Amino acid sequence: xxxxxxxxxxxxxxxxxxxxxxxxxxxxxxxxxxxxxxxxxxxxxxxxxxxxxxxxxxxxxxxxxxxxxxxxxxxxxxxxxxxxxxxxxxxxxxxxxxxxxxxxxxxxxxxxxxxxxxxxxxxxxxxxxxxxxxxxxxxxxxxxxxxxxxxxxxxxxxxxxxxxxxxxxxxxxxxxxxxxxxxxxxxxxxxxxxxxxxxxxxxxxxxxxxxxxxxxxxxxxxxxxxxxxxxxxxxxxxxxxxxxxxxxxxxxxxxxxxxxxxxxxxx
Amino acid sequence: xxxxxxxxxxxxxxxxxxxxxxxxxxxxxxxxxxxxxxxxxxxxxxxxxxxxxxxxxxxxxxxxxxxxxxxxxxxxxxxxxxxxxxxxxxxxxxxxxxxxxxxxxxxxxxxxxxxxxxxxxxxxxxxxxxxxxxxxxxxxxxxxxxxxxxxxxxxxxxxxxxxxxxxxxxxxxxxxxxxxxxxxxxxxxxxxxxxxxxxxxxxxxxxxxxxxxxxxxxxxxxxxxxxxxxxxxxxxxxxxxxxxxxxxxxxxxxxxxxxxxxxxxxxxxxxxxxxxxxxxxxxxxxxx
Amino acid sequence: xxxxxxxxxxxxxxxxxxxxxxxxxxxxxxxxxxxxxxxxxxxxxxxxxxxxxxxxxxxxxxxxxxxxxxxxxxxxxxxxxxxxxxxxxxxxxxxxxxxxxxxxxxxxxxxxxxxxxxxxxxxxxxxxxxxxxxxxxxxxxxxxxxxxxxxxxxxxxxxxxxxxxxxxxxxxxxxxxxxxxxxxxxxxxxxxxxxxxxxxxxxxxxxxxxxxxxxxxxxxxxxxxxxxxxxxxxxxxxxxxxxxxxxxxxxxxxxxxxxxxxxxxxxxxxxxxxxxxxxxxxxxxxxxxxxxxxxxxxxxxxxxxxxxxxxxxxxxxxxxxxxxxxxxxxxxxxxxxxxxxxxxxxxxxxxxxxxxxxxxxxxxxxxx
Numbered sequence: 001x002x003x004x005x006x007x008x009x010x011x012x013x014x015x016x017x018x019x020x021x022x023x024x025x026x027x028x029x030x031x032x033x034x035x036x037x038x039x040x041x042x043x044x045x046x047x048x049x050x051x052x053x054x055x056x057x058x059x060x061x062x063x064x065x066x067x068x069x070x071x072x073x074x075x076x077x078x079x080x081x082x083x084x085x086x087x088x089x090x091x092x093x094x095x096x097x098x099x100x101x102x103x104x105x106x107x108x109x110x111x112x113x114x115x116x117x118x119x120x121x122x123x124x125x126x127x128x129x130x131x132x133x134x135x136x137x138x139x140x141x142x143x144x145x146x147x148x149x150x151x152x153x154x155x156x157x158x159x160x161x162x163x164x165x166x167x168x169x170x171x172x173x174x175x176x177x178x179x180x181x182x183x184x185x186x187x188x189x190x191x192x193x194x195x196x197x198x199x200x201x202x203x204x205x206x207x208x209x210x211x212x213x214x215x216x217x218x219x220x221x222x223x224x225x226x227x228x229x230x231x232x233x234x235x236x237x238x239x240x241x242x243x244x245x246x247x248x249x250x251x252x253x254x255x256x257x258x259x260x261x262x263x264x265x266x267x
Numbered sequence: 268x269x270x271x272x273x274x275x276x277x278x279x280x281x282x283x284x285x286x287x288x289x290x291x292x293x294x295x296x297x298x299x300x301x302x303x304x305x306x307x308x309x310x311x312x313x314x315x316x317x318x319x320x321x322x323x324x325x326x327x328x329x330x331x332x333x334x335x336x337x338x339x340x341x342x343x344x345x346x347x348x349x350x351x352x353x354x355x356x357x358x359x360x361x362x363x364x365x366x367x368x369x370x371x372x373x374x375x376x377x378x379x380x381x382x383x384x385x386x387x388x389x390x391x392x393x394x395x396x397x398x399x400x401x402x403x404x405x406x407x408x409x410x411x412x413x414x415x416x417x418x419x420x421x422x423x424x425x426x427x428x429x430x431x432x433x434x435x436x437x438x439x440x441x442x443x444x445x446x447x448x449x450x451x452x453x454x455x456x457x458x459x460x461x462x463x464x465x466x467x468x469x470x471x472x473x474x475x476x477x478x479x480x481x482x483x484x485x486x487x488x489x490x491x492x493x494x495x496x497x498x499x500x501x502x503x504x505x506x507x508x509x510x511x512x513x514x515x516x517x518x519x520x521x522x523x524x525x526x527x528x529x530x531x532x533x534x535x536x537x538x539x540x541x542x543x544x545x546x547x548x549x550x551x552x553x554x555x
Numbered sequence: 556x557x558x559x560x561x562x563x564x565x566x567x568x569x570x571x572x573x574x575x576x577x578x579x580x581x582x583x584x585x586x587x588x589x590x591x592x593x594x595x596x597x598x599x600x601x602x603x604x605x606x607x608x609x610x611x612x613x614x615x616x617x618x619x620x621x622x623x624x625x626x627x628x629x630x631x632x633x634x635x636x637x638x639x640x641x642x643x644x645x646x647x648x649x650x651x652x653x654x655x656x657x658x659x660x661x662x663x664x665x666x667x668x669x670x671x672x673x674x675x676x677x678x679x680x681x682x683x684x685x686x687x688x689x690x691x692x693x694x695x696x697x698x699x700x701x702x703x704x705x706x707x708x709x710x711x712x713x714x715x716x717x718x719x720x721x722x723x724x725x726x727x728x729x730x731x732x733x734x735x736x737x738x739x740x741x742x743x744x745x746x747x748x749x750x751x752x753x754x755x756x757x758x759x760x761x762x763x764x765x766x767x768x769x770x771x772x773x774x775x776x777x778x779x780x781x782x783x784x785x786x787x788x789x790x791x792x793x794x795x796x797x798x799x800x801x802x803x804x805x806x807x808x809x810x811x812x813x814x815x816x817x818x819x820x821x822x823x824x825x826x827x828x829x830x831x832x833x834x835x836x837x838x839x840x841x842x843x844x845x846x847x848x849x850x851x852x853x854x855x856x857x858x859x860x861x862x863x864x865x866x867x868x869x870x871x872x873x874x875x876x877x878x879x880x881x882x883x884x885x886x887x888x889x890x891x892x893x894x895x896x897x898x899x900x901x902x903x904x905x906x907x908x909x910x911x912x913x914x915x916x917x918x919x920x921x922x923x
Contacts, residue, residue: 012373016376019376019380025391025401026391100295104291106536108492108509110509110529110532111533112298115298115301118301158639159643165608166708167656199386220495224499238384239383239384239387
């Protein structure tokens with residue numbers, strides 16, 4: 001195989017530089033003395049201090065986290081359930097299930113937002129955590145479904161038969177064999193759901209209540225009005241949180257594999 | 268084929284699927300039906316919906332004002348697709364040639380922005396493109412331009428922001444296709460006398476078409492709806508579908524019209540997906 | 556060894572249009588090592604899975620200790636399976652794998668379970684492996700744990716689905732001895748599936764030869780080897796020369812046949828019937844390694860010309876042309892008759908080594 005040429009490497013490097021430049025700018029400018037967006041005047045931690053003292057931010061953060069966790073929980077349950085039963089469906093039924101599940105992903109959030117807005121209004125549901133969790137779950141479930149299914153098809157069918165053969169009923173097979181094997185995928189997918197829920201802007205805009213807005217919605221509205229580097233500081237901290245989540249999910253998905261050593265020599 | 272499903276019996280049990288279908292159907296399907304219904308209604312002067320059937324809203328969509336909005340949105344989405352393709356294809360191609368740790372690292376770096384807050388990613392460009400921002404400082408400092416260039420508030424800015432947001436999708440879609448490319452086919456092509464360019468055009472491009480189509484679809488659809496990017500970077504100069512729908516619901520108090528526009532949007536997207544399935548002969552689920 | 560443990564009664568199964576099991580009927584005796592032997596696709600594995608309850612049968616019945624179990628789901632039958640790829644639970648260690656059966660059925664107390672685990676690990680000679688994970692075990696080790704996991708449940712019968720298929724030759728031979736030994740020690744009925752005839756002949760008390768969904772013959776290894784019931788069994792078991800001959804005359808204890816210009820006397824198979832008339836066509840089936848080459852003419856020999864001679868390790872294979880029919884003779888040491896290519900030789904065989912078989916198999920094909 002040809003080694004990567006100089007041109008290729010350069011292209012990649014430039015690409016990644018451009019890819020991360022905006023992110024780095026945000027982080028950098030969170031330490032900017034000047035309240036204006038882009039003019040650099042000096043180094044400061046003031047914005048971070050201001051951030052920690054802001055009750056509105058804290059409130060929104062609490063809302064975002066609550067919604068994210070509940071969404072992950074709800075999506076994990078529904079998604080895993082759907083994945084497990086999908087193994088036993090007729091082909092057409094499975095196709096239908098997957099297509100219906102994908103609808104929320106294919107419809108732009110604006111359209112989804114307005115439709116849910118009208119719908120929940122008609123139902124008389126209070127707008128807030130409930131509507132946020134329900135709507136976020138709509139686009140999280142497919143991801144959980146796919147990731148859990150991916151793991152499910154890897155399971156040797158003979159293992160399930162062996163469990164039956166040894167006396168396990170259906171519920172026992174699911175509880176003692178399938179779920180343990182599938183749990184790392186569920187966790188990884190749930191972390192993904194948390195990240196996606198935390199980041200959601202458009203749908204959350206419609207689904208928030210008068211007193212319950214999420215952090216992104218708050219940030220967005222701030223960005224439209226006028227911004228100080230406090231926003232940068234907030235974004236930087238969110239970034240930190242995201243990396244922790246990513247790190248966790250990588251750790252979980254890599255951990256158990258290290259123990260595999262297959263001996264091939266004679267017993 | 269033997270069925271070795273969970274119950275290891277030959278009976279496929281469709282009953283358990285019903286609750287899931289109900290749940291998704293209820294929360295995704297029913298609201299969309301609602302929207303469809305409302306798009307055929309009108310509103311009174313206070314903005315409250317009047318239960319009177321009318322195709323007024325759909326007629327209004329064809330007014331030049333609204334057509335322009337559709338056009339702008341499709342233009343933005345389409346150009347985003349093109350830009351991400353042009354920039355992203357080489358990235359995918361080069362990455363597919365990497366091996367081992369280099370490859371894992373590169374893929375990781377491509378996927379990483381996906382986890383970073385989208386507002387953060389957009390705001391970063393706000394900083395960079397600002398009149399007094401870094402890029403302008405460099406341009407004037409190096410003498411490339413005499414005065415700072417106004418970059419924010421333009422169509423280009425929206426394009427840059429949207430493309431930037433969605434390029435990982437394009438790269439991954441193309442990568443999946445390019446990675447499966449059998450290199451021996453390229454070698455066969457060279458062996459038969461075709462130059463690098465011809466080989467690329469006839470073989471590589473053709474065979475990776477599904478990936479390109481997939482990437483384009485994956486980029487085009489969200490691009491239609493990510494109006495907050497054009498809001499932050501485009502300064503609201505141009506009106507896009509997302510902005511307009513949003514506005515109509517809020518300030519404009521015209522839910523029926525917003526509904527009609529949403530329906531039009533969804534219809535168009537369905538068309539795009541249909542074209543995609545025809546081009547690449549894959550099922551929609553493969554997009555994910 | 557007298558009681559019938561399992562009765563398979565007219566079991567029929569279809570996969571779509573495919574008639575996989577065609578009214579299979581036979582008995583399995585208590586405490587025996589019975590092998591289902593046949594080529595790929597003959598239905599042996601399907602039959603095994605039907606006994607296990609992992610597949611449903613379309614008609615017929617399966618009786619365990621005189622009670623029908625065909626309606627029982629797999630987890631309620633007191634039979635256990637050793638799977639081809641062992642199917643050990645990857646997320647449980649050896650001890651938990653073995654304990655799985657008793658635990659889900661809640662059939663033992665804690666202390667009893669611990670004791671039984673120790674016992675069964677002793678039996679398979681894997682004591683000390685309790686905390687290991689399946690991924691850390693070699694093929695042979697996994698196999699023995701799979702057996703232990705099944706045996707601890709004290710099943711009425713143990714079903715083994717080509718368990719040695721994934722092992723290399725040396726290990727396979729070793730495990731064959733081990734398994735036969737194990738079966739006797741555990742005093743459990745084994746129903747064993749394989750396509751390897753040598754394996755079947757080495758390990759079994761009885762062999763059931765299957766092809767295309769039916770059982771062609773059940774009998775002891777020597778019976779199957781020496782007294783095939785039909786042409787398929789004769790050609791599947793052992794290495795035989797098979798040639799078409801014409802019956803000249805049938806006598807009480809032998810049949811005179813003609814092969815080309817040769818007229819010799821041959822015997823019938825005990826299990827294939829001896830219903831021949833003058834002029835009938837029939838098959839002569841002789842074990843390749845039971846034939847003798849002589850340099851001089853003698854009674855009851857086939858005259859032929861030596862074609863080629865191949866040396867293959869411990870075997871010497873000599874191709875001989877007998878009036879147009881090809882014969883291969885396998886010898887393990889140099890013959891007294893030092894023949895070379897082109898020589899004329901005379902072939903004979905010990906009586907047990909050859910049989911005359913009818914052109915068509917017996918209806919039903921089964922003899923017990």
